[in-house]
Amino acid sequence: MTMPAFRLERPRSLADAVSILATHGPDAMILAGGTDVVPNLQMKLFSPRVLVDIKPLAKNAQLASIDWSPANGLRIGALATLTSICESPLIREKFPVLAAAVATIAGPLQRNMGTVGGNLCLETRCQWYNQSDFWRKSLGGCLKKDGPICHVAPGGKFCWAAWSGDSAPALLTLDAEIEITGPQGARRLPLAQFYKNDGMDRIALGRDELLTAVHVPARMAGRRGNYHKLRVRNSIDYPLAGVAVSMHVDSRGICRDARLALTAVNPAPLLVKEACEWLAGQPASPELIDRVAQQAIRTAKPLTTSGSTPVYRRDMVRVFTRRALEESWRSADGK
Ligand SMILES: Cc1cc2nc3c(=O)[nH]c(=O)nc-3n(C[C@H](O)[C@H](O)[C@H](O)COP(=O)(O)OP(=O)(O)OC[C@H]3O[C@@H](n4cnc5c(N)ncnc54)[C@H](O)[C@@H]3O)c2cc1C
Known part of the structure; x- marks a missing residue:
């Protein structure tokens, strides 16, 4: 493991x-908190000639601060640590879905080191890929790294390694945009367009670009929201399935606007687009919640991994969707 x-x-x-x-x-490879890069280097998943350590740039306040204004919304610098996000009173109050999701990432040590930029650019994960060099070689490698075969879907030429980050689904439910900086300057991109849903080629980021900030529009502040996550050990593990919900409910209990997103069950974090259409203008009802939960299952395509089965993970997507919607409808709106 050198x-x-x-x-x-x-x-x-x-x-x-x-x-x-x-x-x-x-x-070259970017190193931020290093909580994903370093174990991956130890497993010889990459061998970059140059490691670009951007963490010292956190001294530049713009790159690590959390700023809010009613005119510009929320801006989080890419080097803001996960701890600073989930412990921010501002984020807890105005964007509860984000605080809840980030609080479930890894354990306290990784949250102290890990950054939101690193979390949004995480490598996709797979039982046959995230192993030592020795272990992988004994199986002849895999499609994502250095072999001809996908052990998850033998015969296929598509890599099903799963997107296994927790902040992305929460930020998708908040219509977040990311700021990307490269030789041409900075540009903004809706987060939903950043992910390619391909286990091998996961994000739309040039080799000469880096993610510098995340923006959430002011209109998303104060929405109800929560995050539910399945993992082997609740104290530290990556998600095996995750559901994020953000919702604006009026004083009569009518949902005015909602977003629902999934993680760890596809090669990208994905919005369940139908949920947004079906929930808008509706009061809570068991039939509606069930219909949305069924659609979430249809969006989720979990394949084999250690620690769970695809059937169980899909079923937990249904359970979590129901739970998240029921809780959101019950809780008080901060708007
Ligand atoms: C035991 C353990 C458990 C974990 N559990 C979870 C979990 O439950 N949920 C979860 O989401 N994650 C988990 N992680 C992964 C990791 O801790 C977090 O995802 C963390 O947010 C990664 O951030 P980082 O700054 O450490 O990223 P790094 O490891 O530095 O980088 C991660 C990736 O992002 C790229 N990158 C980093 N910053 C930028 C940038 N600004 N622009 C462009 N590319 C960039 C790097 O090149 C690399 O490919 C776990 C890690 C460990 C070791």
Whole structure:
């Protein structure tokens, strides 16, 4: 489990970081908190010649701060730690779905080190990929790394490695946008367009670009919301299934607007688009909640992994969807 040899670059500014990435292209890899990169390097999943450590750029307040204004909404710098997000009184009060999801990521140590940028750019995961070099080689490798076969879906040429981050589904339910900085400057992209739903080619990010911030529109503040997650050990593990809900409910109990998103059951975190259409303008009813839960199951495509079965994970998507919607309808709206 030793690390491969690499050169460590510590850029002094964002412009410096972009220039290093542009110079080294596919030979460079970004390191933020390192809580995903370092174990992956130890498992020899990558062997970058240059590791670009962007964590010291957190001294630039813009890259690590959490800012809110009614005019501009919420802005979180990509280097903000997960702990600073889930413990932020502002996020807990105005964006409860995000605070709830981030609080379930890994354990306290990883949340202290890990950043929201790293969480949104996480590698996809698979039982046959996230293993030591020795273990992988004994099976002849896998499609995602260095073999001809997908052990999850033998015969197929598509990689089903699962998106296993927790903040993305919450941010999808808040219509978040991300800010990406590259040689041409900064651009904004809806988070929903960032994910490609391909286990091998997971995100729309150039080799010379980095994620610099997350934006949530002010109109999403104060919505009810929550997050439910299935994992082997509640104290630390990655999700095996996760459901995030954000909802605006009026004083008569009518849902005015809702979003529902899934994680860990596809190669991308996905919005269940029908939920948004079907819930708007409706009061709570067991039939409606059931219909949305069935649609969530149809969106989820979990395949074999250790710690659970596809059937159980799909069933938990149904249970979590029901629970999340019922809780959201019951809780008080902050609007
Ligand atoms: C035991 C354990 C349990 C875990 N459990 C969970 C869990 O339950 N849920 C979960 O979501 N995660 C989990 N993780 C993974 C990880 O801790 C978090 O996802 C964390 O947020 C990653 O952030 P980081 O800053 O450490 O990213 P890093 O490890 O530094 O980077 C992760 C990936 O993102 C890229 N990257 C980082 N920052 C940027 C940027 N600004 N722009 C572009 N690319 C970037 C890196 O190149 C790398 O590919 C777990 C990790 C461990 C070790």
